[in-house]
Amino acid sequence: MQDLLAYLRLLEVHFYLAVR
Known part of the structure; x- marks a missing residue:
């Protein structure tokens, strides 16, 4: 799940x- 958050x-x- 951490990978998903990083993505x-x-x-x-x-x-x-x-x-911007």
Whole structure:
């Protein structure tokens, strides 16, 4: 489950950088 959370974090950061 930790891997999933880490993956979600990466997606969140990617989206943040993309929207920025």
